[in-house]
Amino acid sequence: MAYEIPVTQARAELAELINRVVYGGERVVVTRHGKPLVALVSAADLQRLEESETGADDQVISTVSAVRPSASAAGERRRFGIAAEHRRPEGGGRSPGR
Known part of the structure; x- marks a missing residue:
């Protein structure tokens, strides 16, 4: 648990x-x-936090690549650093309420 202090007192x-x-x-x-x-x-602590963020990004990219392998899309994902893609729900229509 972190120690909390008001900004005026912290100054x-x-x-x-x-x-x-x-x-x-x-x-x-x-x-x-x-x-x-x-x-x-x-x-x-900051260094550990930054390293864990970088590792998490790499893990997301490799997970997405493993779930949706596609020969032409894989090269584009690496080229642009894209970790995921959007697809419309089945039926292609808009969701109700939009």
Whole structure:
């Protein structure tokens, strides 16, 4: 669980908050009017987050390719980095209510 602090208080205690994150391993969520605004995390946490995002994108692309193999479309998906495609529902009509 992250430590939450209002933005006005965070301004006054920024150096202390940085120390809590870097040396204490804490995660700090800065709030405005009780709603999360930003988070302070260590550089190591940020690196792990960015690596997991990249890995998830690669996994989606390989999963889509495995589910819908198509010789001509596969090359276009790689060329343009497309991970999925839209197809109309059976019947080709618009959904009710649109």
